[in-house]
Amino acid sequence: MKSSALSQLGRRTGPPAISWLIQLALTRPNLISLAAGFTDNPSLPVDDARAVLDEILASPRTGQPALQYGSTAGDPLLRELTAERLRHLDGAKRGAAAYAVERVVITHGSQQLLYILAEALCDPGDIVLVEDPTYFVFLGIAQSHGLRCRGIRLNEDGIDLEQLEHTLAALKRSGELRRVKLLYLVSYYQNPTGITTSLAKKVAALQILKRYERAAGHPIYLLEDAAYRELRFTGGDVPSALTAKGFSERVIYTGTYSKPFATGIRVGFGLLPEPLRTVVLNIKGNHDFGTAHLLQKLLARAIASGRYEKHLVELRARYAAKAAAMHVAMKKHFPAAVQWRRAEGGLYHWARLPARVKTGVKSKFFQAALARGVFYVPGALCYADDSSRSKPDGEMRLSFGSAGIPDLRTGIERLGTVLRRFIKE
Amino acid sequence: MKSSALSQLGRRTGPPAISWLIQLALTRPNLISLAAGFTDNPSLPVDDARAVLDEILASPRTGQPALQYGSTAGDPLLRELTAERLRHLDGAKRGAAAYAVERVVITHGSQQLLYILAEALCDPGDIVLVEDPTYFVFLGIAQSHGLRCRGIRLNEDGIDLEQLEHTLAALKRSGELRRVKLLYLVSYYQNPTGITTSLAKKVAALQILKRYERAAGHPIYLLEDAAYRELRFTGGDVPSALTAKGFSERVIYTGTYSKPFATGIRVGFGLLPEPLRTVVLNIKGNHDFGTAHLLQKLLARAIASGRYEKHLVELRARYAAKAAAMHVAMKKHFPAAVQWRRAEGGLYHWARLPARVKTGVKSKFFQAALARGVFYVPGALCYADDSSRSKPDGEMRLSFGSAGIPDLRTGIERLGTVLRRFIKE
Structure with missing residues (x-):
């Protein structure tokens, strides 16, 4: 059988952009992932969910x-x-x-x-x-x-x-x-x-x-x-x-x-x-x-x-603290040539490196970060294929969603070490 | 704006075959529905679900x-x-x-x-x-x-x-x-x-x-x-x-x-x-x-x-009893010319009427059944559009899933009354 029976859509559909990154995180548990858009486990409303389900099913x-x-x-x-x-x-x-x-x-x-x-x-x-x-x-x-x-x-x-x-x-x-x-x-x-x-x-x-x-x-x-x-x-x-x-x-x-x-x-x-x-x-x-x-x-x-509202208030405070911890660590450890805006909500910081440093999965920088025990979502994955412009590939999506504050600090410190090797000031 | 922005798929996709029937059941609560493929409410494992969720979230x-x-x-x-x-x-x-x-x-x-x-x-x-x-x-x-x-x-x-x-x-x-x-x-x-x-x-x-x-x-x-x-x-x-x-x-x-x-x-x-x-x-x-x-x-x-297994054993006994009650009621109330096989599992009996009686949503029979307070899924809805044969439309899907035994008996009795008006023996 030479051919498959797949539809056009079936043939077109690629694996998720970050499936490789997720796999990486699973196979190397000592890596600090600043990639995942997960919320963090301790923030999850276990008691609330239990109480509400208990009421419904009572x-x-x-x-x-x-x-x-x-x-x-x-x-x-x-x-x-x-x-x-x-x-x-x-x-x-x-x-x-x-x-x-x-x-x-x-x-x-x-x-x-x-x-x-x-x-x-x-x-x-x-x-x-x-x-x-x-x-x-x-x-x-x-x-x-x-x-x-x-x-x-x-x-x-x-x-x-x-x-x-x-x-x-x-x-x-x-x-x-x-x-x-x-x-x-x-x-x-x-x-x-x-x-x-x-x-x-x-x-x-x-x-x-x-x-x-x-x-x-x-x-x-x-x-x-x-x-x-x-x-x-x-x-x-x-x-x-x-x-x-x-x-x-x-x-x-x-x-x-x-x-x-x-x-x-x-x-x-x-x-x-x-x-x-x-x-x-x-x-x-x-x-x-x-x-x-x-x-x-x-x-x-x-x-x-x-x-729900009560949980949301706690969640906001929690993420605000994590975002702040990440921001402070970035200020401390990142070279001045790296640019980002402090997050006012959501789960991410978006950092732009000087033009000559590439951040893609095959880049020396990404590989050096991996070797140092930290990874992120390469910016290029977030750009559409659009032939009317070249795809930027000098950015990183850094999530403060999933990791706790100590890991966020360590992850940013590791990333800072690698950044300073690539960006001489 | 004359045209819509819909895709081919968006234009093709029709409403679900039985959305009209579901709507009917909601708007006329005195109707007995032998149409829905729902399981019946009293069979649902409320205590099991509560206990298991309580364990997980403890x-x-x-x-x-x-x-x-x-x-x-x-x-x-x-x-x-x-x-x-x-x-x-x-x-x-x-x-x-x-x-x-x-x-x-x-x-x-x-x-x-x-x-x-x-x-x-x-x-x-x-x-x-x-x-x-x-x-x-x-x-x-x-x-x-x-x-x-x-x-x-x-x-x-x-x-x-x-x-x-x-x-x-x-x-x-x-x-x-x-x-x-x-x-x-x-x-x-x-x-x-x-x-x-x-x-x-x-x-x-x-x-x-x-x-x-x-x-x-x-x-x-x-x-x-x-x-x-x-x-x-x-x-x-x-x-x-x-x-x-x-x-x-x-x-x-x-x-x-x-x-x-x-x-x-x-x-x-x-x-x-x-x-x-x-x-x-x-x-x-x-x-x-x-x-x-x-x-x-x-x-x-x-x-x-x-x-899960324990619930399944109870569920099987429950549906077996409901299927049997429906079958017995059908034997009692349906004219001999109506054919079906006694269910050995699942949620449905499939009844075939004599060739001259149509069962479609616009048929006199379906309308008479509605007027009598009972409805079913017309058989024609279950046949593909296939130009190589004409679509049969003299069958009914009768579900014993959702209704309780008293309603099943009453529903079949009502249907039997209507059937005897359409099928003279």
Whole structure:
């Protein structure tokens, strides 16, 4: 048998970008991983989860429905709490149409929703606009579906609007605008850079997209991935794109309860305009006809009881302390030529090395760091394949999510030792 | 904006076949539903789930890993228990290669695995061979992906091998054999007919498929969906297709822990040959990078502790009693011209009406049943669109899963009243 029976998608789909890194961490336990986007084990709400599950399963009245199938769209109470919570976060009026409970879909992690959205909107060869750099698993979805990505440069407060405009204009000229389906923004404490997009930029981006819709012949959506919104350390919350007046039919908002509560409890959500909501539900009907009901009941009760909020307050303080410890260690051990912004939320610092030092998995620097017992996510993995620019490869994503403070300090110290070997000042 | 931004898949994907029926059940609570494939609420293992979760979450040592991300392939212990359990069920030797733990993938219900397999193997226009009739959600996946289905008639012990051969020969003649990727069999207490495929038939089917591989230019897989295998009332277990000597590289086996334990805990599994296993994991990495870890830990502990088996024994007795009650009521209330086989497992009776009585959603019979306060899944929904035969529409899928015995009796009595109006004897 010479050939395999695989589909085009099956042939295209590569291994996850960091599967090799994860394997590395498992096989060499003495390595300090600054790569993983895991939350840290001691932060996980074991007692809260136990108490809530115990309440749910204490009686058949609440226990049986939790162990039964639910609906494809999700548990009605969790959908209601989700809509209300988001409306409150956004400071929107009661009854605001953008936060109608009908718009809420509960998914098996927000990852599942990103996947289904790609399926619902994009054919092979279609174009998605992404931040440069962006979330690498989204790039994996795009690669698997044969999509083309165009990277839009990131400034301190989000994408470069001029480049967005320039890219759309160029695609219009080349007759490819009809292939553009969405702009994907990881808008809060972005993975990997930590950058938060201002509301003004989100509104301006929506206005720009709108201007190109006629030439595209169809809506161009803003997909706002707010996965890290709740992991805020300092500063105020930024309203979501749902607050942009007149644009609620163009904004797809996705969020997650996994990272703010427990990653072992995979529950994400989205707020979607029609006809997307219906199509997403039809597709999800084929994926799984509904997210595990028990986990939805767990989260609904954790939120309704206030345990979720309480845990979140603790989690923020915990990550803030870890981010600070990492930042201080970086200041102490990294050469001055290495640049980063102190994290204000999320799980990552993004460090830029002087131009001549490469950070890729095959680079001398990466190998030297490994030999010294520490590793990170090479920046190049977070950039889309986009032939219109060369892929930067002098950055590192440094996560303070999974390791404890002592390991973070040791890891940064080790990395500093290697950096000083490569960067003579 | 005239056009939508939807993909081909987004445009193709219809609502689930029975979404209308589910809606009906929700809006008219006095209706007795013999349609839903739900398990029944009183059967759900509330105390077991509570005890097991309480154990897991009693200490940080076991609680924290359960609330953390796992790997894409699944929890190592659950994978090991799954492989061992299946090897034992199949009566295979210790160390048999077909049951190697590496081959096991844990998924968000077995539905997710069926979906990913369709993605991994099939391009639009490809052909899947299915039982006639078959599981309607699989038909939904096929429709969504633009696949063509060919139905193979079902006899008492599984598909008609002559028709399988005939269909493959015809596809070879028409030059379409290269589009054939798999034969999908719901091999135990089939949804919807209740038929179990004999091992001899599975082996013979594999041999037939093998003979056409050269002309196809690639492997043609047997996808054995064993979702109902554990819900056996009478008779012995039938070994799976994994026991067919020399064919372990052509068999994809899928199963579920949701139906035998709790549908609110969505955990399925599969045993897959390479390169499919790797490709499925790559795709699952994009879907969700792993099934909710807490649910996997719950099941692993339920199985390891013996609670799962104990529950299964009770569940079998419970469904056997419900199946018997339905069968007896059917004998009492249905006209002699209605045919069915007494269920030996699973959740369904499949009843065939005399040729002149149609059972479709728009039929007078279906409407009369509704008016009488009872409904079922019309048989036609379980047949693939296959232009090579007309779609039968004189059958009903009657589920004894969700309703209690009194409702089953009343529902069948009501249905009997309507049947006697349509069938004069």
